[in-house]
Amino acid sequence: MEKKKTMLLDWMRKVHLLEYAHCYQSRYYTRIERNIGISAFVLSTLVAFAYKFPEIDNEFFKDYLFFLKKEYSLPLLLFVVALFTGLQTFLKPNEKSEIHRKLGLEYEKIRHTIEISITKENSELNIDRDIIRIKKKMDSIDTIYVINKYFNEGKDKVNSFKKYPKELSFLEDIE
16 A cells, blocks of 8 residues: 555656646746737837837938838838737747646646545555546646756756655566
């Protein structure tokens, strides 16, 4: 029975890691959405008020920085705004952020289920039922990958708790 609890603890470590990884990935996509949105807003506001900007008459600007003239800069700014808007439309960082946020919450629910199973007094039959139930929940999650950086950050976060046994320690060493 102790091996089974150790196995559940190992599952909990993995679930905890994935919970954090998906939360970090969600925050990543939220930052992308925010940065693209703010950039598009600022540039489109510049374009909207560009007709009030004074003309640049300096010879240096005329010869070397000609693209700062309204007839060049406004279309360029509008092009960049269109690119940012296209990025938001086609990359859909907000939707991806929400998917990862929900996955993180699903993993959190599974972790809480494992915590309850580990901390209650169990008979051999009950822990077997819990293992089957938890395994079904884990298998039913339609998960997606996270960037390695966020997977490793989740792993580091979970390892920093120093609460979990060594990974796969419930298995006997086979040589």
